[in-house]
Amino acid sequence: MPPTPAVAVTDLVVDRGKRPVLKGVSTAIAAGTVTGLLGPSGSGKTTFIRAVVGTQKVKGGTVTVLGEPAGAKPLRGRVAYVTQDASIYRDLSVKANVAYFAALYGRGRREAMRAVESVGMGDHADKLAGNLSGGQKTRTSLACALVIEPEVLVLDEPTVGLDPVIREELWDRFRALAEGGATLLVSSHVMDEADRCDRLLLLREGRFIADDTPADLRAATGTANLEAAFLHLIRELEAN
Known part of the structure; x- marks a missing residue:
């Protein structure tokens, strides 16, 4: 029997x-993996992510995370x-920001x-978050998420x-x-x-046109790189 996926999405509308x-859309994300969600702006990436973390109202289908419905109380932490x-x-300083989120989860x-x-960000721990560069703010936000030692980490x-x-x-x-x-998603x-x-x-445009490993995607499309593979799939869709 195959292992239970960390995230299972079925017929999500x-x-x-x-x-x-x-x-x-449907997919299954294996535990202990990094899954990339790629597509142009407006393709539905953020909507899909919000559905996985349980903050998106859905019309149909199911999203299960770690065996629970997405957004369920047992998934907090x-x-x-x-x-x-x-x-x-x-x-707040960098360390105060992270300490605040740490306290929320014990x-x-x-x-x-x-x-x-x-x-x-250790060398910048005492800096005010408002004075950080864009990259430093991103890393501080990531630290706020990592402090709870999540089993599933979703990054937009x-x-x-x-x-x-x-x-x-x-x-x-x-x-x-x-x-x-x-x-990770x-x-x-x-x-x-x-x-x-x-x-x-x-x-x-709201549909998965591929759900595969990078190597298998290149092999299936006969292309040398993933950008070419993506373009190949798009042209196939437009031709049909």
């Missing part, structure tokens, strides 16, 4: 107003969500500082606007988390990040 945003805009308090200051240091375009060095550091951190057993519209994932969900 979401409308915004009278416009369909997700059109019956087991699932963490890092939004596109850093969810931190500008008038963690102490020691755990908070460990989370701060794990994202490379966490590397947008960051320089290549910080992006590299964050992806190294994501890989280390997965190797430690955490399950990371959205992006940057195709060069796709090869860092164990599996890819390619979303276009």
